[in-house]
Amino acid sequence: MELLEASLLASGSTIATVALRRVDPSVKGSIYDLLGKLNFTLLPNTAGCFSAQEARKVAELAREAFETNLVKLEVIGDDVTLLPDTTETLLAAKELVQAGFEVWAYTSDDLIVAQRLEQAGCAAVMPLGSPIGSGLGVLNPHSIALICERLEVPVLLDAGIGTASDAALAMELGCDGVLAASAINRALEPVRMAESLRAAVQAGYLAHHAGRIPPRVHAEASSPMLGRPDLFAQ
């Protein structure tokens, strides 16, 4: 619990997502109390759900437990790849928005699905960079950039971050934020990794808004040719 607290603080984040699991009375210390103490916004998730019906139930349990309308909607379609079931996600998103939830939807990096989720009333769309826990980073930067460009609601990169450069790239592509779980809690030194992600998100955000130079195939000298001294005059 101390490591979690130190990592949360080092990350500079103000929002933390939590899963909903059976109470174990033998476990001392509560994540709910810790997040309250640190003044974090609690974002309950529906991790582990495989259908819209299940996700809806878990969201309602979370609302009851934490007195919040926020929910990070996750509906998984396959237990090997943990890739999102976008059909069930869209169905659940519509139902949850109807039921008064503020839905942040985890989804694939497909622009059209992201747009459908926005149209369904999601408050944020969270495309994956790569599969959950893979640490493969952003596998399709073009798709992520397109989603960021075409959506009005905040876009947060969810899943796949392995290290600082992945988070920086996501921000450079135009994301409004990133989610990191495994990247921090499975790192050898979680607190240090949390701090690196904080710096990476800041760097990527600055770079995105600074307007990078367009990449080009050939070199372009930064020093002018004009005004070179003639050092071999006859």
Next chain:
Amino acid sequence: MIRVNGELQNFIAATVSNLLSEMGIETRGIAVALNGEIVSRSEWSSTLINDNDSIEVVTAAAGG
């Protein structure tokens, strides 16, 4: 016998509130489902538990 979080248990509890205190569960940040239906906090003390009921008591856990 009732089933609490998947385990068959012998509790003398008559209501959800009784059960939670008998189990020594801290009630901040938890939710209860009885036979798949959510029991809101305000109904814990009036909701009776019957033999063969299945109860889930959940809280926040780490995980994205």
